[in-house]
Every structure is written in C-alpha cells, then in structure tokens.
Amino acid sequence: MEKAEIGLIGLGVMGSNLALNIAEKGNRIAVYNRTADKTRAFYAGAGELQKNIVPTETLSDFVAAIRPPRPIIIMIKAGDPVDEEMEKLRPYLGKGDIIIDAGNANFHDTRRRFKELDGTGLTFIGMGVSGGEEGARHGPSIMVGGTEDSYKRVEKVLTSISAKFDNDPCCAWLGTDGAGHFVKTIHNGIEYADMQMIAEIYGILRDGCGMEASDIANVFGEWNKGRLNSFLIEITEKVLRASDPETGKPMPDVIVDAAGQKGTGRWSAIEAQQLAVPATVIEAAVAARCISAMRGERAAAEPMFNKEELSFGIEAGPWLNRDLELALFAAKIAAYAQGFDVMDSASQEYGWKLPMPEIARIWRAGCIIRSQFLDDITKAFSDTPDVANLIVTPAFSEMVNECLPSLRRIVSAATGAGLPVPGLASALGYFDAYRQSRGTANLIQAQRDFFGAHGFDRLDGLDIHHGPWGSGAI
Numbered sequence: 001m002e003k004a005e006i007g008l009i010g011l012g013v014m015g016s017n018l019a020l021n022i023a024e025k026g027n028r029i030a031v032y033n034r035t036a037d038k039t040r041a042f043y044a045g046a047g048e049l050q051k052n053i054v055p056t057e058t059l060s061d062f063v064a065a066i067r068p069p070r071p072i073i074i075m076i077k078a079g080d081p082v083d084e085e086m087e088k089l090r091p092y093l094g095k096g097d098i099i100i101d102a103g104n105a106n107f108h109d110t111r112r113r114f115k116e117l118d119g120t121g122l123t124f125i126g127m128g129v130s131g132g133e134e135g136a137r138h139g140p141s142i143m144v145g146g147t148e149d150s151y152k153r154v155e156k157v158l159t160s161i162s163a164k165f166d167n168d169p170c171c172a173w174l175g176t177d178g179a180g181h182f183v184k185t186i187h188n189g190i191e192y193a194d195m196q197m198i199a200e201i202y203g204i205l206r207d208g209c210g211m212e213a214s215d216i217a218n219v220f221g222e223w224n225k226g227r228l229n230s231f232l233i234e235i236t237e238k239v240l241r242a243s244d245p246e247t248g249k250p251m252p253d254v255i256v257d258a259a260g261q262k263g264t265g266r267w268s269a270i271e272a273q274q275l276a277v278p279a280t281v282i283e284a285a286v287a288a289r290c291i292s293a294m295r296g297e298r299a300a301a302e303p304m305f306n307k308e309e310l311s312f313g314i315e316a317g318p319w320l321n322r323d324l325e326l327a328l329f330a331a332k333i334a335a336y337a338q339g340f341d342v343m344d345s346a347s348q349e350y351g352w353k354l355p356m357p358e359i360a361r362i363w364r365a366g367c368i369i370r371s372q373f374l375d376d377i378t379k380a381f382s383d384t385p386d387v388a389n390l391i392v393t394p395a396f397s398e399m400v401n402e403c404l405p406s407l408r409r410i411v412s413a414a415t416g417a418g419l420p421v422p423g424l425a426s427a428l429g430y431f432d433a434y435r436q437s438r439g440t441a442n443l444i445q446a447q448r449d450f451f452g453a454h455g456f457d458r459l460d461g462l463d464i465h466h467g468p469w470g471s472g473a474i
Ligand code: NDP
Pocket: 009, 010, 011, 012, 013, 014, 015, 033, 034, 035, 038, 075, 076, 077, 078, 080, 081, 084, 085, 102, 103, 104, 105, 129, 130, 131, 132, 133
C-alpha cells in the first residue's frame, strides 16, 4: 500500500478536522486515536476523502504506514497526555522522524520536549494552530517552532492546508523550540483582550443606552464594514442577532454571564509579567473573565452597595456609534501593541528572532483575531523594522491621534455611569503613561529609598543616590 506523507494522532474536534483538511489537499495521511472506535467512525464519515486516509488501530501499524522520515502530528489534550503519547510512540520511530505537537501547549513544555529529543535522532516541532474547528477543516493560521530543516520537511503540507490571505499562506516558521507555541499563546492573549473590549462596548450599549440585542447587532454590523472589520466583530453581530429556539429571546439574553477559559490568556499575562512587559489590556481581560466567573459573589455584593443615580449621559445614535467605533479601535491598537511588545521581549530572552511582520501576516486569515487591521500591522512593522512599539510607527501614531479622544470620552462616560470597562480603561491608561515623558515614579523611588535605602538617580546627574530622610533634614 502507498505510504502516507504524514501521520496524525488524536481524532477529537481539532484532529479530525485537520486530518480531513490534509487529505482534501491531496496529501495521504495515516491516522490513529487511542480509542479505536473514534478512528473507525472518523474513517466511515470521511466520504470520498477515504482514498487519502489510512486508518490504523495500533501505534506500530500507524508508524509503519508513514513514509520515513515521518512527520507525526499529535493533536490531543495538552499537558501530560502529550508526554505520555510521545513515550508510547518513541519505540516505533526512527532517525529523522519529526514529532509535531499541534495542541495548545505551554511553550515551556515545548522547549523542554524539544531539548529532550535533542541528540536522539528525532526532532520536535511545536505548532500553534488557530481558527477553531472551522479553521482546522478549511484553513487555520499555523505558527511553527522547531528547527528550520524540520519545517522544510513539512512546509508543503502545512502551507497547503493553511488559510490564505490574497493567496498568501498563513503559515510560517517563526523560530526554534517554543517560538510557535509562544506566538500562539500571545495570539490567544490578544484574542481575550479583543473579546473583552467588544463585550464592554456591548455593555455600554445594553446598560448605558438601554438598547436591545438586535439594535446592538446593527451597530456591530455597520462597524464590520469599516476599520474594525474582523472575524470577532462579524460573529458578534451574528450572535446578537440569533434567537433562542426555546424562548424566542435574543440568544445572548439567555446565556449565563460567566466566561470560561482554558489558560492561554492567563499564560500570556504571566509571561508578560515574567518579561516585565506591560500587557495591561490582556491582564485586564483575563481578570475580567475571573470576575465574570464569580457569579455568586457578584450577586451577593450587588445589594450591599448604594444604588447611585448614575447615567451614561450620551444618547444612543450615530454620533455615539462613531465615538464607540473609534474608541474600540484605539483600545485595540493598545492590545496589539502590548502583545507584539511581549513577543519582542520574549524573542530576545529566548533567542528566537521572532519576525514581527511575518507574525502579523499569518494572523490576517484563518485565526480567531483575523482582520484587515493585521495587514496594517504587517506594513507598519515592515516599514519600520526596529521600532520600539507599534504605537510609535508613523501609521499607528497617526491612528492613535485620531482615535484617542474618543477612547477618553467613552471611558469617562462609562466610568461616570458605573459601567465596568476594565479593558478600555487599561488601554487608555497605557497610552497616557506611554507618552508621558515625566511620569510619577520619582515619588516611588523616593518612597523605596525612604523605607529600604534602595537608592535613586537624580535628574541633574549628581552622584548622590539617597535622600535626607534619616538625617534630620526632614
Ligand atoms: P477534544 O476533546 O475534541 O479531543 C481530545 C483528543 O485528545 C481526543 O482524540 C482524545 O482521545 C485525546 N486524548 C485525551 N486524553 C488523552 C490521553 N491521555 N492520551 C491520548 N490521547 C488523549 O479536543 P480538541 O480537538 O478540541 O483539542 C485538541 C488540542 O487542540 C488541545 O490541545 C486544544 O487545546 C487544542 N486546540 C483546540 C482548539 C479548539 O478550538 N477546540 C483550537 C486550537 C487548539 P479519545 O478520543 O480517546 O478520548
């Protein structure tokens, strides 16, 4: 029997769709799942794609079905299961074979696994895949980390299955070991921020302006034709327009207001903190999901505090819609600037040389944060490669100047009305702090020196590093 070009372990939601995508693009693929029933059901449902699929029920048959050197994608639950599966697989593998973990791995695990295989003749690729079920089936964004040589072996298959933006494949090799999974993590952090800020704008329209879901859907629908055009704005309109088949109410009105999370947003915030990079919008988004999950506490707290007579103070209508659109756009710039800043720092820390324009390029289609806006980021980073921050590129500083007054008005009005907007407010605080040449940390330095003799530098450069706190001069 003709050998398969590639193998895939794990026929869950993502794995089965990815396998069908690979087969559909004319690549012969061997598949295996620890529960064989799933493999049989998958093969039975593969229709005419069966001709490119080799279903197997043991790991030895699976490995034997693939042409060496064998690229093997593992698409299973992240964490220990990946280590366990690798352990089981290794006795069957030979020199040059490539294990590709395509799940949502923590990049520290990816670095460890990469290192563990070093010198064994086997290679490890950590591959971030974004786009959910639909993306996996019809074209995800693919972020690859590993050796460049091992990427070359799988490049043809991966680019064939990835999403395309103007015929350009949204798949790239980004650096060694954990580079791909790190970039995927930050992608998810930005996704959290994007979603949180969209939800805050929804809250302003719902609670500040008293608008119905269908009217709010119209606003998002309009925005999707402009500079906010993106997958997340598009699906926001769709979910706001949908009706619950059980009650006939708008779908969002019957859904519990507690957001789930699997950890990648939190990892972004943790890594930002570890690298000492301000990622305040992403952090705010993660924290907001945590507060959303504290439903019982929120319900108990509500009656304990005085009901203030607050109102949003801006009437619903085209003027407000325009201001909200620009405010959201400004805040979005802050979130992406922070995400790219974290990646820049990680790139130096881990020696990856992450290609920023390339990352923005492969996020333009296929992934959850896909948008036209990412094309602007690609251009901005290509035009000014060594820039310190996205917001100080000529193109983006101009956009910030245009949109910042709207963000300020909206955050003021929302906080004045008691509407929580932690993501938008963090973005505003970030801009205000970033562009302030004389900040207030001089006071913090004085306090630190007062209680801990930590020392400070003086503006006049005098070689005096402590204040007169203990000397009787105060
Ligand atoms: P599913 O829950 O649909 O499938 C899980 C798969 O993992 C099944 O094949 C299951 O096998 C296998 N599995 C679970 N535990 C073990 C184990 N201990 N040993 C061997 N195999 C195991 O998950 P998804 O397809 O949604 O997710 C797979 C990976 O892709 C995860 O890392 C996820 O984070 C990531 N991902 C998911 C996205 C999504 O939108 N769903 C998007 C991007 C990435 P069995 O059938 O025998 O239970």
